[in-house]
Amino acid sequence: MLYGRQAEQSVIGGLLEGRSGALVVRGEAGIGKSALLESSAAKARARVLRVTGVESEADLPFAALHLLLRPVVDHIEALPPQQAEALRGALGLGGATRGDPFLVGLATLSLLVELSAAGPVVCLVDDAQWLDGESADALLFAARRLHAEPVVVLFGAREGDFPARGLPELRLGKLDTEAAQKLLAEQAVDLPPAVRDQLVAEAGGNPLALVELPRMLTAEQRRGALVPLSFSLGTAQPVTDRVLTGFRDRIAALPDATRSCLLVAALDHHDELDVLARAVGLLGASLADFAEAERAGLVRVGLGGVAFHHPLVRTAVLLGCDIAARMAAHRALAETVDDDRRAWHLAAVTRQPDEEVAGRMEDLALRARQRGGQTAVSAAYARAAELSADPAEAVRRWTAAAGAAAEAGLWQRAGELVDRARHQIGTTTPTGTVLAELAYVRAKLEIEAGRPLQGVRLLLDGAEATDDLSVRLSLLSMAGFYTWASASHPDQVALARRTEELCPDGDGLAAMVRTINHAFRLILEGDAVTTLTYPMPDQTERIPFEVRFIIAYQSMVRADLDGMLDGSAQLVEDCRAEGRLGRMPQAMTIFTIAQLLSGHHRSARATVAAGLALATDVGQPQWRSYLAGVHAWLSAVAGAQEECVAMAGQAIRDADHRRWMPGSCWAEYALAALDFGLGRYDAVLDRWDRAMSGPTRHAFLWRYSWPDYIEAAVRVGDPQRARDQLRRYTEWAEATGRSRPLAVLHRVRALLAPDSAAGGLYERALALHAEGDQPFDEARTRLVYGEWLRRHKRRAEARTHLQAAMEAFDRLGATPWAARATAELRATGLSQPDRSRAGDPLDVLTPQELQVVRLAVTGASNREIGAQLFLSPRTVASHLYKAFPKLGVSSRAELARLELA
Numbered sequence: 057m058l059y060g061r062q063a064e065q066s067v068i069g070g071l072l073e074g075r076s077g078a079l080v081v082r083g084e085a086g087i088g089k090s091a092l093l094e095s096s097a098a099k100a101r102a103r104v105l106r107v108t109g110v111e112s113e114a115d116l117p118f119a120a121l122h123l124l125l126r127p128v129v130d131h132i133e134a135l136p137p138q139q140a141e142a143l144r145g146a147l148g149l150g151g152a153t154r155g156d157p158f159l160v161g162l163a164t165l166s167l168l169v170e171l172s173a174a175g176p177v178v179c180l181v182d183d184a185q186w187l188d189g190e191s192a193d194a195l196l197f198a199a200r201r202l203h204a205e206p207v208v209v210l211f212g213a214r215e216g217d218f219p220a221r222g223l224p225e226l227r228l229g230k231l232d233t234e235a236a237q238k239l240l241a242e243q244a245v246d247l248p249p250a251v252r253d254q255l256v257a258e259a260g261g262n263p264l265a266l267v268e269l270p271r272m273l274t275a276e277q278r279r280g281a282l283v284p285l286s287f288s289l290g291t292a293q294p295v296t297d298r299v300l301t302g303f304r305d306r307i308a309a310l311p312d313a314t315r316s317c318l319l320v321a322a323l324d325h326h327d328e329l330d331v332l333a334r335a336v337g338l339l340g341a342s343l344a345d346f347a348e349a350e351r352a353g354l355v356r357v358g359l360g361g362v363a364f365h366h367p368l369v370r371t372a373v374l375l376g377c378d379i380a381a382r383m384a385a386h387r388a389l390a391e392t393v394d395d396d397r398r399a400w401h402l403a404a405v406t407r408q409p410d411e412e413v414a415g416r417m418e419d420l421a422l423r424a425r426q427r428g429g430q431t432a433v434s435a436a437y438a439r440a441a442e443l444s445a446d447p448a449e450a451v452r453r454w455t456a457a458a459g460a461a462a463e464a465g466l467w468q469r470a471g472e473l474v475d476r477a478r479h480q481i482g483t484t485t486p487t488g489t490v491l492a493e494l495a496y497v498r499a500k501l502e503i504e505a506g507r508p509l510q511g512v513r514l515l516l517d518g519a520e521a522t523d524d525l526s527v528r529l530s531l532l533s534m535a536g537f538y539t540w541a542s543a544s545h546p547d548q549v550a551l552a553r554r555t556e557e558l559c560p561d562g563d564g565l566a567a568m569v570r571t572i573n574h575a576f577r578l579i580l581e582g583d584a585v586t587t588l589t590y591p592m593p594d595q596t597e598r599i600p601f602e603v604r605f606i607i608a609y610q611s612m613v614r615a616d617l618d619g620m621l622d623g624s625a626q627l628v629e630d631c632r633a634e635g636r637l638g639r640m641p642q643a644m645t646i647f648t649i650a651q652l653l654s655g656h657h658r659s660a661r662a663t664v665a666a667g668l669a670l671a672t673d674v675g676q677p678q679w680r681s682y683l684a685g686v687h688a689w690l691s692a693v694a695g696a697q698e699e700c701v702a703m704a705g706q707a708i709r710d711a712d713h714r715r716w717m718p719g720s721c722w723a724e725y726a727l728a729a730l731d732f733g734l735g736r737y738d739a740v741l742d743r744w745d746r747a748m749s750g751p752t753r754h755a756f757l758w759r760y761s762w763p764d765y766i767e768a769a770v771r772v773g774d775p776q777r778a779r780d781q782l783r784r785y786t787e788w789a790e791a792t793g794r795s796r797p798l799a800v801l802h803r804v805r806a807l808l809a810p811d812s813a814a815g816g817l818y819e820r821a822l823a824l825h826a827e828g829d830q831p832f833d834e835a836r837t838r839l840v841y842g843e844w845l846r847r848h849k850r851r852a853e854a855r856t857h858l859q860a861a862m863e864a865f866d867r868l869g870a871t872p873w874a875a876r877a878t879a880e881l882r883a884t885g886l887s888q889p890d891r892s893r894a895g896d897p898l899d900v901l902t903p904q905e906l907q908v909v910r911l912a913v914t915g916a917s918n919r920e921i922g923a924q925l926f927l928s929p930r931t932v933a934s935h936l937y938k939a940f941p942k943l944g945v946s947s948r949a950e951l952a953r954l955e956l957a
Contacts, residue, residue: 057242058088058091058092058095059231059235059236059238059239060231060232060234060235060236060238060239061088061092061228061235064081064092064226064228065092065095065096067079067226068081068092068093068096068210068226069096069099071208071210072096072099072100072102072178072208075102075176075206075207075208076202076203076204076205076206076207076208077202077208077209077224078199078200078202078208078209078210078211078223078224079208079209079210079211079223079224079225079226080184080211080212080213080218080220080223080224080225080226081093081210081211081212081213081225081226081228082212082213082214082215082225082226082227082228083214083215083227083228083229084214084215084262084296085214085264085296085366085367085368086262086263086264086265086295086296086299086366086368087228087229087230087262087263087264088228088231088263088264089182089212089213089228090182090183090212091263092212092228093180093182093210093212094180096210097178097180097210100176100178100208101175101176102175102176102177102178102206102208103171103174103175103176103177103178104177104178104179104180105124105125105127105128105177105178105179105180106124106179106180106182107120107121107123107124107179107180107181107182107191108181108182108183109181109182109183109184109185109186109187109188110183110186110325110370111186111370112322112323112324112325113186113188113325114186114187114188114189115188115400115431115432115435115436116188116396116397116400116432117146117188117189117190117191117424117427117428117429117431117432117433118146118147118148118160118188118190118191118194118427118429119188119191120181120187120188120191120192120195121146121147121160121164121190121191121194121195122147122148123327124179124181124191124195125143125147125164125167128167128171129147129149131167131170131171132144132149132163132167134167134170135163135166135167135170136166136919136922138159138633138635139159139162139163139166139635140163142156142159142160142163142428142635143160143163143164143167145426145427145428146160146163146190146194146427146428146429148427156428156634156635156636156637156638156639157190157193157194157428157429157430157638158193158197158637158638158673158674159428159635159636159637160190160194160428161193161194161195161196161197161198161637161673162197162198162201162637164194164195164197164198165197165198165201165202166922166931168198168205168207168209169205169207169930169931170930171207172205172206172207172930173930175206176206176207176208177206177207177208178207178208178209178210179195179207179208179209179210180210180212181195181209181210181211181212182211182212183212183213183214183367184211184212184213184217184218184220185213185214185217185218186367187218188429188431188432189429189430189431189432189464189466190427190428190429190430190431190432192218195209195211196220196223197673197674199211199220199223200222200223200672200673201669201673204934204938205930205931205934211223215227221672221675222672222673229261230260230261230262231261231262231263231266232261233256236256236259236261236266237252237256239263239266239267240252240255240256240259240266240270243266243267243270244270246278247270247273247278247280248279248280250280251273251277251278251280255269255270258295258298259295260295262295262296262299264296264299264366264368265295265296265298265299268299268302268303269298269299269302271302271306271353272302272305296368299368300368300371300372300375303354303366303368303369303371303372304372304375304376306352306354307349307354307369307372307373307376308376309352310348310349310352311345311348313339313340313341313342313345314341314345314346314347314348314349315373315376315377315381316336316339316340316341316345316381316384316385317336317341317343317345317346317349318346318349318354318355318373319373319374319377319381319382319385320332320335320336320339320385320388320389321355321361321362321364321373322364322370322373322374323374323382323385323386323389323401324389324393324397324401325361326361326393326397327360327361328361329343329357329359329361331392331393332361332362334391334392335385335388335389335391335392335393336388338387338388338391338392339384339385339388343357346362353365354369355369382404383404383405386401386402386404386405387401387405389401390402390405395420395423396420396423396424398416399413399416399417399419399420399436400417400420400439402416403416403417403439403443406443409443409444409445410443410445411443411444411445411446411449413443414439414440414441414443414444414445414449414453415440417436417437417439417440417443418436418437418440418453420432420436421433421436421437421440421456421460424436425460430460430461430463430464431460431461431464431466433456433457433460434457434458434460434461434464434466434469434470434473435457436457437453437454437456437457437460438453438454438457438473438476440453440457441453441454441457441476441477441480446484447480447483447484448484448485448486448487448490450480450484451477451480451481451484451486451490451494452486452487452490454473454474454476454477454480455473455474455477455486455490455493455494455497456493457473458470458471458473458474458477458494458497459493459496459497461473462497462500462501465675467501467504467505470497470500470501471501474494474497474498474501477494478494488521488522488523488524489522489524489527491518491521491522492518492519492521492522492524492527492528492531493518493527494518495514495515495517495518495521495531496514496515496518496531496534498511498514499511499512499514499515499518499534502514503538503714504714505714506713506714506715507715508538508539508541508542508714508715508716509538509539509542509545509547509548509551511538512535512538512539512542512551512555513551515531515532515534515535515538516531516532516535516551516554516555516558518531519531519532519535519558520558525560525562525566526565528558528560529559529560529565529566529569529600529603530600530602532555532558532559532569532573533569533572533573533600533602533603533606534602535551535555535573536552536555536556536569536572536573536576536606537576537602537606539551539552539555539576539580540552540576540579540580540717540754541716541717541718542715542716542717543715543716543717543720543751543752544717544750544751544752544753544754548580548754549577549580549581552573552576552577552580553577555573555576555577556570556573556574556577559573565598565599565600565603568599568603568607569603572603572606572607572610575610575613579613579754579756580754582754601627601636601639604623604627605627605642605643605646607623608620608623608624608627608646608650609646611623611650612649612650612653612756612757613756614792614794615789615792615794615796615797616794617650617653617654617796617828617830618654618828620646620649620650620653620654621647621650621651621654623650624643624646624647624649624650625647625650627643627646627647628640628643628644628647630643631643637670637674638674638676640667640670641667641670641671641674641676641679641680641683642676642679644663644664644666644667644670644683645667645679645682645683645686647663648660648663648664648667648683648686649686651663652686652689652690653760654829654830655829655830655831655832655833655834655868657690657693657694657832657868657869657870658868658869658906659910660686660690661687661690661694661869661903661906662903662904662906662907662910663907664683664686664687664690665687665903665904666903666904666907666925667679667683668680668683668684668687671683677710677713677714678710678711678714678716678719680706680710681706681707681708681709681710681711681714681716681718681719681720682707682716682718682719682722684703684704684706684707684710684719684723685703685704685707685711685718685719685720685721685722685723685725685726686722686726687703688700688701688703688704688707688722688723688726688727689722689725689726689729691703691726691730692726692727692729692730692733693729693733693832693868693869693870693872693873694869694870694871695733695734695870695871695872695875697730697734700726700727700730701727701730703723703726704723704724704726704727705723707719707720707722707723707726708720708723711723715751717751717752717754717755718755720751720752721747721752721755721757721758722757724743724744724747724752725747725757725758725761727743728740728743728744728747728761728764729764731743732764732767732768733870733872733873734872735876737768737769737771737772738772740764740765740768741765741768741769741772741777744758744761744764744765759784759785759788762781762782762784762785763785763800763801763803763804765778765781766778766781766782766785766804766807766808767804767807767840769781770807770808775807775808778804778808779808782804782805782808785797785801785804786801789801795824795825795827795828795830796824796828796830796833798824799821799822799824799825799830799833799834799837800821800833800837801821802817802818802820802821802824803817803818803821803836803837803840803841805817806818806821806840806841806844807840811848814844815844818837818840818841818844821837821841822834822837822838822841825837831864831867831868832864832868832870834864835860835861835864835865835868835870835873835877836861836873838857838858838860838861838864839857839858839861839873839876839877839880841857842854842855842856842857842858842861842877842880843858843880845857846858846880846883846884851884851885854880854884855881855884855886858877858880858881858884859881861873861877862874862877862878862881865877900942901939901942901943902935904925904935905935905936905938905939905942907925908921908925908932908935908936908939909935909936909939909943909951911925912936912948912951913948913951913952915948917929918932918933918936919932936948
């Protein structure tokens with residue numbers, strides 16, 4: 057029975073009854089986390105999967121995930137092939153291929169959902185602070201994405217450890233006096249009241265202490281002798297330290313053979329008793345020697361291996377042994393365990409540089425990388441560097457360790473490893489490739505710390521250091537992009553010029569990178585940048601992802617929205633096909649912008665919501681900022697004022713820390729769009745004047761805002777204020793030669809033109825709109841043209857354009873714009889019913905449901921939809937089941953009549 061935990065049991069019970077979600081139970085050592093989780097799971101009518109984190113396995117990639125899923129690995133075949141391959145590779149079951157670690161998390165989620173088809177599933181993950189990094193990432197990724205599936209994940213973790221952003225937490229406090237007395241009475245029925253009272257006071261509400269402290273009493277103390285208790289060392293010592301001392305004393309009293317057995321078990325958590333038997337046999341012991349430790353209440357030995365009574369027992373074992381005993385145990389384990397564990401045990405007993413052992417550790421790092429385990433890669437490379445006899449090899453390995461730590465998001469650790477590499481450089485001369493790699497890692501650290509231009513300088517130094525063309529081009533591509541993406545700074549143009557100058561001569565990819573960096577320089581210098589072309593290499597599939605991203609982005613510069621839409625859609629599709637979830641937020645950002653600028657607002661809303669959730673899940677604040685800013689613009693156009701302000705605030709917070717211009721720019725653009733849609737034209741002008749002279753002034757996006765600025769100036773009666781922006785917009789629009797900006801150009805010219813010319817300009821704008829699919833811009837042109845026609849008493853003509861505008865805004869979900877068109881229609885004398893969009897069925901779909909429905913319309917099966925969206929077929933079916941009644945349909949065939957653009 058658990059005493060004093062009724063409230064906590066109620067919280068977990070509610071979650072289990074709801075049968076979906078995750079919870080982190082936190083508290084100090086011994087506070088009762090494990091007991092609470094086990095008690096709650098025992099009451100759940102569900103399949104229970106368990107794993108406990110172990111310190112000795114923290115550097116073995118996916119070790120904990122393998123233990124958790126081992127009972128159900130035969131179900132992996134039910135997953136989409138890409139996910140199945142990634143999960144098999146991560147668990148060391150064959151297959152695979154250096155998969156994206158986030159895809160392993162998605163596969164874990166899919167497997168749990170598949171299992172839940174036969175009934176609810178509960179995962180107990182105890183001592184989560186000691187999970188290997190890869191397992192922790194996969195389980196957290198899966199847990200954050202649980203919504204309606206009958207799956208619950210319960211984590212137990214100590215305070216201050218195991219960051220679990222986005223998950224609810226339950227903190228366990230100390231037991232009150234009444235609960236403590238009841239627990240102690242159950243454990244020690246024969247103690248005098250005075251001794252019990254002192255034990256309750258000493259335990260401080262810690263359940264483990266209430267269980268263990270009575271065992272530390274002498275016979276005299278148990279009888280109530282008025283002498284100090286043996287463990288009463290003063291209130292400054294935490295109670296868990298006193299419990300730890302008690303465990304050490306009990307261990308010290310055991311026979312030598314038993315202590316050797318405990319040490320082997322503590323150093324390598326292995327569940328195969330024959331392996332354990334061989335290891336302890338090499339130390340002159342046998343499994344039978346565990347019996348004394350079992351009788352002392354320290355361990356339990358069974359077919360599943362050795363289970364320590366509490367993690368503090370394992371800690372006490374390690375603290376109580378000397379270096380000779382520890383090294384002997386490591387040697388014994390090195391002769392009995394598999395390759396990965398063997399390498400770590402050999403490294404543990406190697407005290408001097410040893411290239412053979414260092415090589416084993418590097419091989420281990422390469423195997424871990426193949427499985428997608430960057431945390432383990434970093435740890436293995438770091439140990440290999442420590443054991444390297446050659447200083448140049450040490451630098452290379454320290455650099456690789458730092459790079460892997462950065463990939464895993466361990467920024468502080470990456471900085472420490474970079475310092476080790478730089479210190480070692482003083483004793484050797486590394487190759488140019490190693491210097492370039494070190495510069496790249498240092499640049500990432502600077503960018504993460506909010507110093508992007510310092511990062512650019514390091515990228516340029518790295519590019520100069522290497523003769524490897526592909527490495528050089530990759531560094532220069534990043535340098536060009538981050539120079540532009542930084543908040544405005546006097547050094548930007550000079551750095552852009554240096555980046556362009558360092559681009560080597562040549563054809564193919566080299567020419568492309570040079571052209572791209574030339575374009576970035578021109579943007580920073582204020583040039584229109586519309587005539588640039590990109591010479592595509594013969595094998596486009598070999599173009600680095602970053603370069604393809606920039607090509608798609610710079611299509612916006614040339615107003616090539618079709619090219620931008622196609623290129624970004626292909627980026628998203630390729631990321632899905634390759635299982636590169638870590639790249640998806642970046643690809644989804646540019647795809648959302650392309651959809652938005654092309655007037656596909658519904659699609660953009662679905663994409664941005666999915667991208668924002670993914671960027672949060674995978675820990676990418678830069679792309680989360682960018683996506684939040686774009687989301688804010690879509691919210692502004694939809695009239696969702698509170699959502700727009702909240703999203704813009706998030707974008708600015710994420711961006712400001714890193715001086716990341718795009719997120720802040722889109723946030724400002726969104727807030728101005730909100731003011732515009734609500735008719736606050738003075739606020740629009742003031743906001744844009746500030747923005748276009750501030751840290752985001754060099755963003756190319758402002759070219760797309762100039763028409764709004766011009767219209768706002770006209771509406772406040774200050775057309776002269778618009779003249780300069782009209783000149784700049786004219787220069788750009790005419791240089792592109794494309795119908796979209798030219799149509800908008802004719803619209804804003806009409807706003808400023810005399811009545812004798814305005815009508816012709818509006819008609820020319822509509823003719824240009826007809827050359828391409830641009831529904832939002834066309835509806836805006838029809839709106840202002842209809843207003844102009846009404847003012848000139850041409851009501852019948854005005855109604856035609858205003859009706860078309862209203863219907864288009866309705867389809868796009870542009871509520872304030874639809875309201876304006878409706879008001880204008882009423883002003884023409886045409887009665888209009890209440891056109892509230894509250895009943896629009898598409899508006900009540902969640903972003904995920906909308907994505908699923910859009911694919912279902914194409915005829916894709918649940919499995920095909922799941923493969924595209926990284927969902928299980930069961931989850932797809934659940935989304936369709938919920939979407940059908942919202943849409944008023946009962947079958948896939950009926951979906952075809954819906955407009956989903």
